[in-house]
Amino acid sequence: xxxxxxxxxxxxxxxxxxxxxxxxxxxxxxxxxxxxxxxxxxxxxxxxxxxxxxxxxxxxxxxxxxxxxxxxxxxxxxxxxxxxxxxxxxxxxxxxxxxxxxxxxxxxxxxxxxxxxxxxxxxxxxxxxxxxxxxxxxxxxxxxxxxxxxxxxxxxxxxxxxxxxxxxxxxxxxxxxxxxxxxxxxxxxxxxxxxxxxxxxxxxxxxxxxxxxxxxxxxxxxxxxxxxxxxxxxxxxxxxxxxxxxxxxxxxxxxxxxxxxxxxxxxxxxxxxxxxxxxxxxxxxxxxxxxxxxxxxxxxxxxxxxxxxxxxxxxxxxxxxxxxxxxxxxxxxxxxxxxxxxxxxxxxxxxxxxxxxxxxxxxxxxxxxxxxxxxxxxxxxxxxxxxxxxxxxxxxxxxxxxxxxxxxxxxx
Amino acid sequence: xxxxxxxxxxxxxxxxxxxxxxxxxxxxxxxxxxxxxxxxxxxxxxxxxxxxxxxxxxxxxxxxxxxxxxxxxxxxxxxxxxxxxxxxxxxxxxxxxxxxxxxxxxxxxxxxxxxxxxxxxxxxxxxxxxxxxxxxxxxxxxxxxxxxxxxxxxxxxxxxxxxxxxxxxxxxxxxxxxxxxxxxxxxxxxxxxxxxxxxxxxxxxxxxxxxxxxxxxxxxxxxxxxxxxxxxxxxxxxxxxx
Numbered sequence: 001x002x003x004x005x006x007x008x009x010x011x012x013x014x015x016x017x018x019x020x021x022x023x024x025x026x027x028x029x030x031x032x033x034x035x036x037x038x039x040x041x042x043x044x045x046x047x048x049x050x051x052x053x054x055x056x057x058x059x060x061x062x063x064x065x066x067x068x069x070x071x072x073x074x075x076x077x078x079x080x081x082x083x084x085x086x087x088x089x090x091x092x093x094x095x096x097x098x099x100x101x102x103x104x105x106x107x108x109x110x111x112x113x114x115x116x117x118x119x120x121x122x123x124x125x126x127x128x129x130x131x132x133x134x135x136x137x138x139x140x141x142x143x144x145x146x147x148x149x150x151x152x153x154x155x156x157x158x159x160x161x162x163x164x165x166x167x168x169x170x171x172x173x174x175x176x177x178x179x180x181x182x183x184x185x186x187x188x189x190x191x192x193x194x195x196x197x198x199x200x201x202x203x204x205x206x207x208x209x210x211x212x213x214x215x216x217x218x219x220x221x222x223x224x225x226x227x228x229x230x231x232x233x234x235x236x237x238x239x240x241x242x243x244x245x246x247x248x249x250x251x252x253x254x255x256x257x258x259x260x261x262x263x264x265x266x267x268x269x270x271x272x273x274x275x276x277x278x279x280x281x282x283x284x285x286x287x288x289x290x291x292x293x294x295x296x297x298x299x300x301x302x303x304x305x306x307x308x309x310x311x312x313x314x315x316x317x318x319x320x321x322x323x324x325x326x327x328x329x330x331x332x333x334x335x336x337x338x339x340x341x342x343x344x345x346x347x348x349x350x351x352x353x354x355x356x357x358x359x360x361x362x363x364x365x366x367x368x369x370x371x372x373x374x375x376x377x378x379x380x381x382x383x384x385x386x387x388x389x390x391x392x393x394x395x396x397x398x399x400x401x402x403x404x405x406x407x408x409x410x411x412x
Numbered sequence: 413x414x415x416x417x418x419x420x421x422x423x424x425x426x427x428x429x430x431x432x433x434x435x436x437x438x439x440x441x442x443x444x445x446x447x448x449x450x451x452x453x454x455x456x457x458x459x460x461x462x463x464x465x466x467x468x469x470x471x472x473x474x475x476x477x478x479x480x481x482x483x484x485x486x487x488x489x490x491x492x493x494x495x496x497x498x499x500x501x502x503x504x505x506x507x508x509x510x511x512x513x514x515x516x517x518x519x520x521x522x523x524x525x526x527x528x529x530x531x532x533x534x535x536x537x538x539x540x541x542x543x544x545x546x547x548x549x550x551x552x553x554x555x556x557x558x559x560x561x562x563x564x565x566x567x568x569x570x571x572x573x574x575x576x577x578x579x580x581x582x583x584x585x586x587x588x589x590x591x592x593x594x595x596x597x598x599x600x601x602x603x604x605x606x607x608x609x610x611x612x613x614x615x616x617x618x619x620x621x622x623x624x625x626x627x628x629x630x631x632x633x634x635x636x637x638x639x640x641x642x643x644x645x646x647x648x649x650x651x652x653x654x
Contacts, residue, residue, distance in 0.1 A: 010525050021513035324509045327470060328570065329498020329526040331491045405470045409509065 008341075011334065015342040019349075022314070029310045029343075030350030032303025033388060037354030037381045039296040042361045044377045047289050049369030054281040056199070056370065058274055064105075064241050065139060065274060066248055068097070068234040068255060072270035074280060086268045088231035091217075093258050097234060100254045103247045105237045106138035109217055113225045117213060118184045119172040127168060128212045129185065131220030132235075139237040142209055147179040147194030150216060154193075158218025162190040166198040167210040188223050190215060248273070300384065304392045311343050311396035322400050323408025336401040343393025344386055351385025416482070417577055417609055418444040418467060423476030424632075425462050436462040437473070438632035444578075444611065449604045451612040451620035454629035461582075463629060464613045468501055468580045469493045481577050498526050502571025506583035508563045510555045510570075516542060517551040520570045527574060541569040545599065561592035568599060578609045585619055597622045598646040622646060 019026045070086045072078060094109040101107060110132045116125045130136075133156075137149040150161045162183060169178045169192075182189045199210050221227045238247040248271050255269055315322070322335060330338075355378060362373050425437040437459045444450055454460040465471040466478065469485055472493070478486045485496060503509075510519045520541050524534035542551055545565040555563050564584060571579050581600065585593030601622060604610050612623055620626050621644045628635040 014525070017514065017518070320509070321511060324511065325522070325526075326494065327468075327497060327503050327509070328523045329494050331494045331526070333491075334526060406465050409470075409505070 008337070011337040011341050012345070014338050015345050018338070018342055019345060025310065025314065026346055026349075029307055029346050030353065032306035033300075033347045033350030033385050034354040034357065036296070036300035036303040036388070037351045037385055038357045038361070039299050040293075040384065041355060041358035041373060041377050041381050042365070043292040043296045044380070045358065045362045045371055045373050046365055046369065047285065047292060048374060049365055049371030050288065051281075051285050052370050054285070055278075058277055058281070064238040064244055066236040066238065066244065066251060067272040068236060068251055069270050069272055070231040071272075073272040073277065087259070088228070089234065089269065091227060091232060093255070094232060094234050096258045097251070097254050100257075101236075101250060103238070103243060103250050105239045106135045107237070108132050108136035108139050108235045109232045110136065110235055111217060111220060111225070111227075111230060111232045113220060115185050115224060117168065117172065119181065122172045122174075124168055124171050128207075129220065129224065130212055130214050131217035131224075132214060133217055136214065136235065139235040140209075142199075143197040144194050145197045146176075147192070149214070150193055155216040155218070158216050158222060160188060160190045160219060161193045161216065163194040163196065163214040164192055165196050165208070165210040165212045167208075168213055169195040186224060190219075244273070300388060304388045307343060307347065307388070308392035308396060311339065311393055312399070315339065315396045315400045318400075319403065319408050319411040322403050323405050323411065326403070326405035327409060332401040335403075336397045339397030339400050340390055340393040343397070344389035347385045347389025347392070348382070351381050354385070355381050415446040416443060417446050417448075417480070418442065419477075419479040420466070420473075421477040423466065423473040423478060425459075425466065425471070426474045435632050437466070440476075440629075440632070440634055442627065442634065442637070444609070446577075446609055447604070447607050448625060449600075449610045449612070449623045450625045450627060451614060451623035452627050452629060453614060453617075453620050454635075455615060458629045459632040460613055460615075460629045462632075464580065464582055464611075467578075467611060468503060469496045494526075498523055499574055500577040502568075502574065502576040502579040504564070504567050504571050504579060504581040504584045506586040508555070508560075508567045508587070510563060510566055512555050515552045515554050516547060516558070516566045516569075519555070519566055520573050523570060523574050537573055538569075541573040542566070544572065545569045559592075560588050561595055564588060564592075564596055565599065568596075568603075572603070572608075578611055579603065580611050580613070582613045583615070584612070585614075585616075593619070594646055597644075601646050618644070 067073075068089065070089055071083055091109060094107075098107050110130050112128045112130050114126045115129050116123055117127060117129070134150060134152045134154070145166065147163070149163055150159070153159075154161050162185075164172070164178055164183075169176075172178065172183060173181065178192045178195050180192065182191050184190075196209055199208055217232075236247060236251060238244040251271050252267065255271075256267065259268060261268065325335065325338075358381070359373055362371065365371060419442075421441045423437060423440045424435065427434045427436055440459075440463065452460050452463060462471070466473050469480065469488075470493075472478075472488070473486055476486065477484065480496065481500060485493065488496070497503075511522070514522075517535070517538050520538040521534050524537060529537070539548070539551060542548060545568050547562060547565055547569065550558060550562060550566075553562075555566070558566065564587075568579075568584075571581075579600075584600070585596055588596060597619065600610055600612070610623075612620065614620050621640060621642065623640065624643055625637070625639050627637045
């Protein structure tokens with residue numbers, strides 16, 4: 001046993017010497033593995049980031065929320081034309097629902113429109129302006145970096161006030177002096193009363209509150225769209241996640257009554273839930289994951305083939321050296337061990353360099369996605385590079401080990 | 413007194429080239445004792461290289477018996493042969509065959525590494541061997557920083573370091589100029605005087621005459637095996653440490 005350890009130690013030292021002696025070749029050999037490990041670790045880091053980002057984005061909307069809507073988010077059982085033929089939800093229905101509902105913490109109607117918003121020279125095109133009422137803020141987890149949400153009075157009076165998402169505020173007011181200034185939409189002046197804190201989740205795109213603005217729904221109906229041109233969505237916040245099912249049952253009951261549906265008629269509205277959204281996200285992250293690992297796995301495999309190739313060349317080129325080593329007493333397993341550990345060390349070095357690059361890349365990714373390199377992907381990188389090294393060194397090392405010393409010595 | 417080191421009886425080496433059998437060695441019997449200084453001579457194609465490979469345990473005979481230090485090696489496995497080469501045979505080659513990117517010390521140390529000797533002890537031994545061939549001040553030089561004669565002396569140090577039963581030198585002066593070659597032959601003569609058994613393979617009459625016995629090979633057979641009367645005592649500069 002002690003002898004065996006000694007041989008491993010000496011084999012590693014010999015390999016290290018050989019690697020140092022052939023620096024350029026060793027570096028070229030590692031390139032494949034550097035790129036492979038870099039890709040794998042960056043990939044898993046990015047996927048993790050996307051995942052976290054989705055979760056954060058969703059929870060910024062409020063995880064105990066229900067959305068009573070004409071449209072169904074995920075239900076694929078109902079054909080889209082049937083969804084289209086449903087009646088729009090109206091403010092009248094919202095008022096009836098609000099009156100009847102006992103369980104929700106807060107309810108608010110919303111309707112969106114896309115408009116261009118301007119302040120002096122700056123403008124943001126085609127952003128989502130959400131019309132709602134003062135209760136809306138209670139249905140979300142949104143915080144303010146400056147100012148406040150519009151109040152009961154302002155929303156009931158359909159006043160010209162607006163709350164900006166952080167991105168919009170940044171674009172319109174680079175100096176951060178949004179509150180109390182007036183912006184213009186379609187020639188109408190609106191006073192900024194609040195700016196939301198950054199949510200920082202780009203994956204939600206336009207639906208990220210960062211890229212939205214909020215105004216009283218009455219003002220929206222008056223100047224930008226008409227109530228009967230579209231449907232409203234009723235945001236419903238349950239007191240907690242345990243009560244969400246009860247809130248949903250109640251909502252379905254009230255809405256059926258409000259709409260006068262008979263017992264044998266199906267619902268002509270949907271009650272949407274974040275849970276469905278999370279499920280969808282998991283599905284798409286899963287697909288990205290599989291595709292990502294397939295592609296990066298491929299690049300690692302190509303790297304491994306490259307290493308095997310170079311190891312074969314190296315063995316051929318060092319035939320004479322192998323002959324010398326055999327002549328002075330190296331056994332088959334010594335030569336085998338030397339070349340396998342050479343390839344393993346080279347790959348391990350490559351793995352570490354790849355990891356280093358991946359860490360730098362992660363710093364860049366971190367600008368867009370909330371993520372850091374996970375311990376498991378570090379271990380993964382090391383194990384993968386070690387295995388790749390052993391795997392791709394095996395055949396070349398065997399070729400070297402079984403060389404005939406007489407032929408090898410004669411090789412020029 | 414006359415301890416036998418090499419005893420080969422009716423050894424043949426046959427290569428299959430296409431459908432033809434080539435008898436590189438046809439039928440060779442030979443004994444070499446301890447502390448002998450033997451030259452093996454023959455033109456190229458005579459089978460002297462084949463004989464050297466077999467004597468050096470780099471190759472095994474097709475048939476016949478080979479006893480090395482009293483042990484039959486004719487049927488040994490590759491690994492057993494490697495161990496014999498490592499512990500009991502010191503090779504000196506025409507082209508030196510040093511590892512080009514390792515320094516002199518590591519080159520000399522290598523057989524001891526394969527023998528499993530601990531680091532400190534083998535460094536000490538390697539240094540001593542280099543000192544013995546007059547290269548104490550060149551231990552950290554790489555082969556390309558050394559002259560031909562110095563390289564060959566590193567190779568001789570490598571051959572000596574394991575304290576082998578024989579030193580097998582294959583045209584050791586073939587790549588050296590006359591003066592340097594003479595120095596190397598002086599070194600061999602002194603090593604022989606100190607009790608080492610030396611087998612010299614050469615095709616040069618003059619070099620062969622440094623030995624005390626010449627075995628001539630032709631067409632895979634021993635043509636003659638004679639003790640030398642007019643042996644050359646080399647007059648090169650001695651560099652063997654006393």
